[in-house]
Amino acid sequence: MNAYIITIGNELLNGNTLDTNSSWIGRKLDEFNIDILGKITIPDNINEIGETIKLILEKEIDYVFVTGGLGPTHDDLTKNAIKNILQSDEYFDNEYYEKLKLRFKKHDIEMSEKNKEQAILLKKTKPIYNPLGTALGIEFVFNNSRVFVMPGVPKEMQAMMCEVVMPEYFLENKNNKNNITILTAGMPESVIADKINDLINEYSREVKVAFLPKYSGVNIRLSLIEQSQNKILDEIKIKIVERLGLNIYGYDNDKLEDIVGKYLSKNNLTLSVAESCTGGLLSKKITNSSGSSKYFIGSIVAYSNQIKEKQ
DSSP: OEEEEEEEOHHHHTTSSOOOHHHHHHHHHHHTTOEEEEEEEEOSOHHHHHHHHHHHHTSOOSEEEEESOOSSSTTOOHHHHHHHHHTOOEEEOHHHHHHHHHHHHHTTOOOOHHHHGGGEEETTSEEEOOSSSSOOEEEEEETTEEEEEEOSSHHHHHHHIIIIIHHHHTGGGTTSOOEEEEEEOSSOHHHHHHHHHHHHHHTTTTEEEEEEEETTEEEEEEEESSTTOHHHHHHHHHHHHHHHGGGEEEETTOOHHHHHHHHHHHTTOOEEEEESTTTTHHHHHHHHSTTGGGTEEEEEEOOSHHHHHHO
16 A cells, blocks of 8 residues: 655745654554655645645555644635535534534633634545544545545644544554564664675565664664565564674664663663763653663763762
């Protein structure tokens, strides 16, 4: 299966807001073995929104994800753009309007006339429940593509994806794993490349290999070219592990601080930290790990030389 991601907003284009939605959606879809064919960011312009969505829907795309432009303000134009694409009539959903009024009343907020427009839905679409906000999402099928339109607010979009979209459409694909991320620390990207370059060449027809440097180390991403060859993925993984040894600390979503915590607990060891320019970041990461009170004694964040020397 494949997908395309469209994010909408002038603030994304001018850099005032960072586009975290497309990266988050991309990571989630990757867990379900859905290939991202592309992503694009476009302005709050009804013609641009409509033309871009129509252009993407002309391609052979299984899923299209659109975020932004569903709120009650003047620059929220996505619903009208979709109305034009589908040539759909509108209807007023009294049931949802009553729910909206209750939600505003519960938070002691006066509901404006603009918010009333959020109860106007499109007949040729299906609403997607929003667990955290007032703007409903929109789902429809066009040219064999299933389209999910969600708010641009990251928390609302993520809740909608996790609680509604993914459970209904993607869970059955989660066990068909076609990629592995090997997590390393303490070894530069160039050295890793030298150590496993022959393996990359040997498996180049079956597995794509990507290096993803991060502040914690270098992640090695292994992706199957043909999804039916799972044994090949395990084969190259085992060979890479043999080459890199103790520089590998985990796989996929493992976190370095969690792995360290498990090691400390298992060996009845404790840890204390002295930090300066990191300003407590290391301590924060350690205490985020469940069970850290068993091994973490505490920390001193010292910025002045006097405190560094005396404490």
